[in-house]
Ligand SMILES: Cc1ncc(COP(=O)(O)O)c(C=O)c1O
């Protein structure tokens with residue numbers, strides 16, 4: 001008997017837990033892990049003592065007083081997710097997802113990524129003794145492609161947009177029958193990212209801000225954070241889930257548009273924020289529900305503002321974030337303009353990925 005099942009995020013149909021079921025058999029929507037017990041930080045692993053780990057999590061929180069002043073908000077608490085073993089928050093989700101796969105006896109798997117999740121999957125595959133096939137856009141930053149290769153996974157560099165890598169991974173997975181360790185579809189990935197929220201609440205205690213602002217692509221950190229905060233509220237360890245605000249790029253703003261009740265179709269425009277260049281996120285409805293249920297706002301930002309705040313973060317605070325992560329700060333500007341945030345607001349921001357993993361900012 002498992003201590004959880006996989007529940008459909010739309011029709012709630014229950015599915016037995018395995019590593020192959022990635023969509024509801026009734027309505028095709030994505031699945032989530034539903035535990036028989038209500039507790040904080042539960043794991044889908046059956047033997048958590050033998051968890052797959054590279055030392056992810058327990059990332060530091062630092063204040064960014066100069067940036068807070070520049071942005072016109074009261075305080076910014078940055079949780080340094082780039083301090084994870086492969087340089088991004090993805091390690092939290094990958095550790096759990098690939099850990100579950102290892103428990104199921106998986107020896108070979110397929111994953112697709114804009115770069116960071118692939119690098120993370122390659123590292124945890126190495127650690128678990130699993131052969132990884134990682135599909136990524138051929139145009140992904142060179143440091144990310146090299147990182148995927150260095151841990152020994154086979155890199156399948158796919159020409160064309162981000163979606164082409166997903167299509168190629170799905171075709172390869174069907175052809176070979178390996179499990180598809182998709183960080184966007186796997187219900188297990190979110191069980192790792194939820195720990196970001198639980199940890200932040202524990203670290204900050206009474207100082208946990210009412211506002212959390214993060215870059216949102218396929219939503220694994222956004223949805224996971226909601227789940228983590230919600231587990232704390234259910235266990236009466238937190239009064240209320242903070243307002244979770246989503247920042248997207250103008251080039252991929254489907255969640256922001258859907259939350260406003262607007263239609264949005266991709267224009268083919270590119271963005272420097274590769275991690276949030278997702279034009280068709282499978283968990284879009286869930287993200288819109290997180291915005292609604294937490295009272296958050298969605299904003300879309302321009303590349304030039306992303307680059308500006310990437311430089312400001314580095315110069316003013318010594319924090320070198322990748323453009324995707326810096327998008328959160330361009331988003332704070334918009335949230336201040338809209339009156340959602342003001343000079344009294346405290347904000348929690350994950351610095352989701354390291355600047356060392358992306359192309360250096362222009363003019364350096
Ligand atoms: C650095 C960074 N931040 C944020 C994101 C967005 O995460 P998600 O797609 O889970 O919303 C990504 C995704 O690749 C990323 O690489």
Ligand SMILES: [Zn+2]
Nearest residue numbers: 008011024027
């Ligand atoms: Zn369903």
